[in-house]
Amino acid sequence: MVKSISTPLRVATTIFVVLTALFLLAPLVVVVGVSVSESQFIAFPPAGFSLRWYENVLASDAYLGAAWLSLQVALLVTLSATLIGGAAAIAIHRRALPFSGGLATFFLSPLVLPTIIYAIGMLMLWSALFGPVSLVTLWISHTVITIPYVVRTTLAVLSESDPFLEEAAQTMGANRLQRLWLVVVPQCRPGLIAGAFFAFNISFDEAVLALFLRTPGLTTLPVQIYGQLEFSPDPSVAAVSTIMIGITIALILIIDRMLGVQKFASS
Template sequence: MVKAVPTPIRVAAILFVILTGVFLLAPLVVIAGVSVSESQFIAFPPTGFSLRWYEAVFSSDAYLSAAWISLRVALLVTVTSCLIGGAAAIALHRRKLPFSGALSTLFLSPLVLPTIIYAIGMLMLWSALFGPVSILTLWVSHTIVTTPYVIRTTLAVLSESNPFLEEAAQTMGANRFQRLRLVVLPQCLPGLAAGTFFAFNISFDEAVLALFLRKPGMTTLPVQIYGQLEFSPDPTVAAVSTIMIGLTVLLIFLIDRMLGLQRFAST
């Protein structure tokens, strides 16, 4: 017979969950509050209510240019990470590649490498082999960092998939491409969706790589935010951050509508 959990332990667990939620959400509330403040300085609680800082963001060429570069890189990285990571996960799951264990470790190695070390190494390597950095440099660098997330989430889904469905499709006469399109890819969809979500957010929010692998006129949004905080901080930084939070919430909403958060979280 399972013993009931003592009341003090249940109360302590509930308080711990509440305090954890407050600790995680309180900074977001502060950022949103500062973004609608009438004050010209970053201060909380806000004084009055104004959307002037959002208007300043959408009328700023510096912010819009940086956001466009970040969005373009993030979309390119999302597509390439999904294609490379999905294909690698399927191949690793079937274990038909030689040295699949070593390849799995190699694909996941960027997760344990410090980003700043990788950024310095990539800058030195790219400069020695190809010359000045460019959008392509950020694209390749971000793809290397984000692809392991797609592989990991897709492998997690494939590990729980039914291996006999593809055999049944083969028995019914489906060729290799038809089995991949009609059986394997639908099974991978939740993992691919989770991986692409991580890939887009990580690429769009990546600052260390963008800080090292940039040139004049190629500033991403996170670097622009850091520069604004360093030299002339004002509530426009909070407004941009709130917009980025809203973008993340929108992506989660879209995933919920397409797949359901329960299937997404199960990966």
């Protein structure tokens, strides 16, 4: 028989949840507040209300160029990580390749490797083999660190899939490609969408790799924000950060319409 929750425990749990929410959301509130300040300096609470910093950001060639580069890299990474990670997850789940357990560990290994160590190694390797870094360097390096998320979410979905659907399709005459495209891939869809979401956000926000693999003409948005914050900080940094927060919220709403947040979170 389940015992009722005591009042002190219920109150303590409520306080803990509220404090946790405040701890997580307070920095975002500060960022949004600073972004609409009339002050020339980063200060909270904001002095007055103004959208001038958003206008400055949208009129800045440096910010727009960095955002366009980050968007290009993030889209390329989302596509490549989803294809490679999804295919790897399907092969690992079906045990179609030898040493599937070792392969699973291999594809998840970038999660335990410090990003700064990987960035230094990638810079040294690319410089020794191909010369100066480029957009392709960022694409490959970002893909490597995002593949584990696609593999993990897709494997989580496949672990709950019905293994007899593919056998039924085979019994009805579907060949291997038809079974893969019409049966397996639809079963993977929630995991692939969740993995693609993580891949896009991680690539778009990645700063450590971009710091090491940058050139004067290859500056991503996180690096541009870091440089602005280091040398001449002003509320435009908060405005850019608020826009990035808005993009993330918009993606979550889109996924909620397509998939449902509850199913997405369970992936």
